[in-house]
Amino acid sequence: QQQVRQSPQSLTVWEGETAILNCSYEDSTFDYFPWYWQFPRESPALLIAIRPVSNKKEDGRFTIFFNKREKKLSLHITDSQPGDSATYFCAARRNSNNRIFFGDGTQLVVKP
Amino acid sequence: DMKVTQMPRYLIKRMGENVLLECGQDMSHETMYWYRQDPGLGLQLIYISYDVDSNSEGDIPKGYRVSRKKREHFSLILDSAKTNQTSVYFCASSSGHNNQAPLFGEGTRLSVL
Numbered sequence: 001q002q003q004v005r006q007s008p009q010s011l012t013v014w015e016g017e018t019a020i021l022n023c024s025y026e027d028s029t030f031d032y033f034p035w036y037w038q039f040p041r042e043s044p045a046l047l048i049a050i051r052p053v054s055n056k057k058e059d060g061r062f063t064i065f066f067n068k069r070e071k072k073l074s075l076h077i078t079d080s081q082p083g084d085s086a087t088y089f090c091a092a093r094r095n096s097n098n099r100i101f102f103g104d105g106t107q108l109v110v111k112p
Numbered sequence: 113d114m115k116v117t118q119m120p121r122y123l124i125k126r127m128g129e130n131v132l133l134e135c136g137q138d139m140s141h142e143t144m145y146w147y148r149q150d151p152g153l154g155l156q157l158i159y160i161s162y163d164v165d166s167n168s169e170g171d172i173p174k175g176y177r178v179s180r181k182k183r184e185h186f187s188l189i190l191d192s193a194k195t196n197q198t199s200v201y202f203c204a205s206s207s208g209h210n211n212q213a214p215l216f217g218e219g220t221r222l223s224v225l
Contacts, residue, residue, distance in 0.1 A: 032213070034213035036213075042218075043202055043216040043217060043218050043219050044155070044202070044216050045216070046213045046215070049213050089154060089155070091213070093213075097160075097168070098143050098160070098162070098206070099157065099160060099170075100145070100157070100204075100206075100213075100214055101157075102147075102154045102155040103154055104153060104154040105153075105154050
């Protein structure tokens, strides 16, 4: 059973629009949710992260909204730029064994 | 300088050969990971290590083994490599004491012919 699910698989927006990437998880013991972005032929890099004590985390144009009751979170990218074009991975950490589970990613394309 | 270093970056091997992928980190992180990533897919956990000689299987350990004899060094070994092990392998590390996202190395692109 996949622990972390992401949707959509791919997303195209125009420059300046808001991109919304969705994520859901299964395990209620997950205690930390990092988002990574990955550019072609590069390694994943941490973008922004949230803990369940918060329902929102903002960093510039990037905002995570977190709904603990529904086990859902979303990443909003406002004023999207072509340089934001990448694959975005939602991840979740299980506190008991420090395992990190990754979703399959959302490939974002921002058209100029 | 916080960094995870993987060697080699690119590797071509023939089926049946042994493969050694090396990973080092300079942050004294307790936890280290080996993932593989196939085209268009997410990251699959092969092994996780909690410290020296304290390793656990991930989701896809079959065909792999690991070694961690020093905290800063974590190796992935493929005994008798198979063509379906062609992939990009990422090592990552994190501190177990803080809620800290793993830091990834640059990856090793392995082709098994």
